Amino acid sequence: MEPVATFSLVAQDPRTGDLGVAVASKFLAVGAVVPYARAGVGAVATQSYANTTYGPRALAILEAGGSPEAVLEAFRRTDRDLPLRQFGLVAMSGESLTFTGEACHPWAGGRAGPGFAAQGNLLTGPEVVEAMVETFLLKEDLPLPERLVEALLAGDRAGGDRRGRQSAALLVVGAGKGYGGFSDRYVDLRVDDHPDPVPELFRLLDLHRLLFSRPKEKRPLTPEEIRWLQEALRRAGYYGGEATGTWDEATEAALRAFLGVENLEERYAGGPELDEGTFLQLKARLG
Known part of the structure; x- marks a missing residue:
């Protein structure tokens, strides 16, 4: 298995109910592996020798009324490689959890609080996670997509993945906010291979706002x-x-x-x- 070394932030906006994941890594197309979210349910980032069943399974447990701790217990029972894994999740209620297995490549760790879970492995140090959390908490006036990318950029500039930079992604969901109102996925942006992917993710988000926003003031x-x-x-x-x-x-x-x-x-x-x-x-x- 190839390790998905990454740093990510999973969050919920209590004002809108939106849920999202921002992630960056020295890994090709990290957005294809790490982020999962379902409107009204929760959001998940699965990384470090990522088990891509974690996203759908965690969301199913949350949707059935289970807690973040119930998700972790389910993974303990069914995944013998849990010590290699890292994941973070936030439920619609704002309950959160971050888990780092003892076999993850250092530096590895995370921090969770009401409405957010930040985590990373193969990082330059704990300052990456701390920078993400501090920025996320300070930028509460921003819409969730911008708030997530601001936090991701802070983690990136604090050191990020100790191997370098390659990809980044942003996934945000909200009930009926997708294109044409037909889905809940209203921001799904990926920078798959770029020398400085997080600023590029900002550029794509600005373009997304231009093309797909639904302005209320006319x-x-x-x-x-x-x-x-x-x-x-x-x-x-x-x-x-x-x-x-x-x-x-x-x-x-x-x-x-x-x-x-x-x-x-x-x-x-x-x-x-x-x-x-x-x-x-x-x-x-x-x-």
Whole structure:
């Protein structure tokens, strides 16, 4: 077995109920191995000679009403290689647990508290975990995805994986928050092979926010703005009518088509109302 040496933070946001995992490692595509989460249930990071059944099994136990300690006891009964394993989990209730087997490669350890579990192995030292926890607790004003990546970056800059850097990932779930409202997985980003993966993960999260957020604060477009939009959409080949400054079905259909091509469709709910960020993107992309 190949060791998945990594540092990770599992957390729950008590304000929104969202759950997530942020992870980084000197390991190719760590996001394909470590993070698991289910909205309304919990989140898990499984690492160090990772047993990838831990994620689904832990979530099943939590969903059935079991505690984090019940998860650990189940793994003790069924996995003879538990001393090689490391995992952290947080339940929807905020209960948490981090476990480090005595055979994990040093430095290895973790820290858990209400709503979070931080852990790592093959690290430069305990300062990596402490930096993640301190940053996570200080950044409570941030949305959970940004808070997790800020904490991950703090751990990375405190030393991180003692072998170097290669990959990072972020998984966050919330009820009905996925694309189109069809799933709960609303942030699932992976940097599989990069010399400095955590800052790259930040860049992807910013891009994700631009393309897939659903802004709540919107304003009506003025007649002048509607006229500009009609003219710009006509130049781009999406609108065939006159630039009247009056909203109509043809204008809305043209706008929807353009936003779909530009991957901005999640930001628009219909009608002559837009958030400022989307309007600025239209001006930038339509000229």
